[in-house]
Amino acid sequence: MLGVSLLFSVFVDVCLRKGIADPAGSTIERSLPTLGFSNVRDVSVGKTIRFVIDAENEKEAHEKVETICSTFLTNPVIEEAEITIENLEQAERN
Amino acid sequence: MDDSLHRALGLTDEEAKKIGDILGRKPNPLELAMYSVMWSEHCSYKSSRLHLSRLPTSAPWVLVGPGENAGVIDVGDGIAVAIRIESHNHPSAIEPYQGAATGVGGILRDIFTMGARPIALMDSLRFGPLTDARSCWVAEGVVSGISGYGNAVGVPTVGGEIDFDPTFQGNPLVNVLCLGTLPRDRLVLGQASGIGNLAVLLGAATGRDGIGGVSVLASAGFSDQGDIEKRPSVQVGDPFEEKRLIEACLEIFDSNLVVGIQDLGGAGLTCATSETASRGGVGMDVDLSAVPQRELGMEAHEIMISESQERMLAIIEPSNLDRLFEICNKWEVNANVIGRVTKGNKLRILDHFEGNVLAEIPASSLHDDAPIYDRPKKKPESKKSALYENVKVSDDLTSDLLSLLSDPSWVYNQYDHQLFLNTVVGPGYEASVLKLRDPVNGFETNNGLAISTDGNHRWCAVNPRVGTKLVVAEGLMNLACVGAYPLALVNCLNFGNPENPEVMWQLSESIDGMAEACEAFGIPVVGGNVSLYNESSGVNISPTPVIGMVGKIDGLYRRPPGFELSEGNRLVLLGPNDVGLGGSLLGALHGFETEELIDVNFQTHQVLADLVRSLVSDGTIDGIHDLSAGGLGVALAEMVAKSKCGVSVARIPDALAFFGEGPSRVLVSVHPESVNDLLSRAEGANIPTTRLGLVGGDRFTVKGLIDVPKETVDSAFVTHIPNALGAGTVSS
């Protein structure tokens, strides 16, 4: 059906690119043993951004979200994003 | 109606009955909720109002005294200064970052609601010991919060103080002072007037922040059960919203658009609407549906008592509404008409302007009819002191000195203290000094303002009256050390549970001491804040009255001397050698029992302050340090650490002379050629002097007592706080 718009729930996980210094992650990793957790490594700290977006279909939703991420939500010099998109009805069912 | 509702809201049976008498009927739940927040300790000062009336509040230069949002004084050249200090103790204990951040937000609003642009903040902080992990966590969070909010909102934090002591464990004290400048004719008061005028709510949407905050948090002590249940009450601040609100409001004031304005703080809309109406002698109708809400399904009482941050209530004539909306749009600040000024004296809460009346209360009763308690007072049993003649005061003087040194730069390096290009003397010294510039065009007046925050719970625990006198005296001397004379004082009285007669005695005594000192020195009290119920697990904090003092420097052309020491200079102590160990830092270190304090002689102190001020103003002095906690030893060591110069000093016979504390004593460093001038002027003023020694070399030497490399002193000074507090927390 043309012109029908679906709602998608988007979860963007923004993290630092490999090789970029992560002092927040390092600090947490260093503190864990003092709290009794000695078997934790590779701690990294990022941020998540969630929103709902209209699109005709999942492919279009992906394209829109990729654009939003690369031009705005992330700074490609130091960050990258992992995107999870779910049809909103489906998301609500889950 | 459920009889226990009023008790759940924190009202006593007597208070509930009084409300019924005022209304002439039983109050409904919304009305009860409004009275409960307005009559809470934090909002109504019911336990302290009786005593506060004994403070001197007037002087020819006072434009606005206590009772408004901030005190305002005339500083000449058509400029007025607004000043206030407030506490945010209980929220900071639960959520340190946001508790401190919203404390900053609140005090800023108290200042710009008067028509002043906030230009400086100061923070006076007290935490449990650095050996206690939770106290460290609280300290880090609080400093982060003040930094995060203050820096982002764009107001420099130019000074303050920090102290760590077991008495504050579980009950930190976070007192924040704000100062702003305004052209005299832009003074705006928080009152509504003019029937038919509109009340416009500016700023953030209203959510459930701080529901019951004022009554739940500020007026209750903490129990052992953990404070998880109290967590949702803490408000979250948005400094960006506040910045836009400041700019919008100042532009609105410059355009002469408001009749009155009030900030929303404790008790939110209930307080703002009732106070503006009451002060103006008018009534007000409030339309709840017009209040922009952040959450769905908010109930009437939630909207009326919410403490969502960053909101102001402006009273304007309808003809100015469009222009106000224009300014708000420019600054992306929400504005909604939520009220109308009416004839009579009733505050009516409606679901729509022409809809149902949900509450109807005489506006002034919320404030004026709040109970005034004369709670019983009882002087505590005096503890027998362990006289220090019978006790070895110090086993290891060097080690004692090194453990008493503490550099607060870990704290203030997190604060922007330079914004606005006014800061001549920033944090870390006796008093902060700002250029006084015209608030409208920025032109230099070539005069300066000096601000100091001071408190000493150790002195006040020994004797609250004398201790408070000493604190006021110290403030005066701090200002003199930067060449300033005092103009006004604001106070933040942090005490324990007022239902405890000993605490009431402490409060009353402290107020008397403050009144005595302020009368003697001619300093009006232009505002104050009382924080009671500072107790944890049933143990009250030591009485901690904190003062903020503002003064003026006529002709600020050179940087005032700081803790500077220069090679070859002479060190001279001005003032008597009456010292004791009662309430001293050394006493606290070694757990001495309480003892007498050395009382201040107002005349001697005034004369010394005048002498110091003139010596500073004419450049006779190169370095200066007022002696207070830690006595001569700590002051001398701090000068050595900050200036990186060694000293060689004598005529200090013992630990008592080295660490003993007493008022009216100032250590100065002068060029050898200025010594005779200094001594003769002191003699002319009948101020005793002691020539202590010389600046120079690599060591910190006190003949017969201490001899260490100056680096040892410096290292102890700079590592004390960073050793305990980590990299600092990132904002939550």
Next chain:
Amino acid sequence: MSATVGVAVFPGTNCELDSIHAVESLGGNGKILWHSSKNLAEVDAVIIPGGFAHGDYLRPGAIARFSPLMSAISDFANNGGPVLGICNGFQVLTESGLLPGALQKNKGLKFLCKTVEVCVVTENSTLTRNAVKGAKLSLPINHFEGNFTCSNETLDTLLEQDRVVLRYCDNPNGSMNDIAGICNEARNVVGIMPHPERACDSLLGSEDGKILFDSLLGSN
């Protein structure tokens, strides 16, 4: 004829008056440029000052770079106009691609406000043409996110092209290569983390910022 310097203001910017004050104390004219306007008429140079544009939400400068004013400033810069980004301004310039690299959180994870020594690395920029290479300047820093980073390739390019403008003598925040400021290839766009406008008055502690403003004002 004295130079007119436009000073950008975004919601949340707070150093604009200080920047104008510094400019005017050295004989220039300062003018506020509102973020929603594209009008750079009569402006000889642009300063993007310090502060917290848009609350620094998302990332410092991330939202400001999309403003109409920034597109006008981009055009101005691409036509050779002198542009100085101070602190938050430097962040805006990197977000908008007018300068390479990015500014991350300080290594110590704390906000840092103190005076530091920086070294003038090149005289070949709109900000340092009146300064002396190797000169040490005492300038205040005031930031939480001043840690400069970029790819190794970018760093090589910056070094090869002599585009590091200021370096910290004692790195306070972990910046790559101790970088405190850089310029673009055409050398008319400069971004620095320290605040030179706070160092133009001996009563406030330092006058070392004056030489930088002199350079900027003489740049047209």
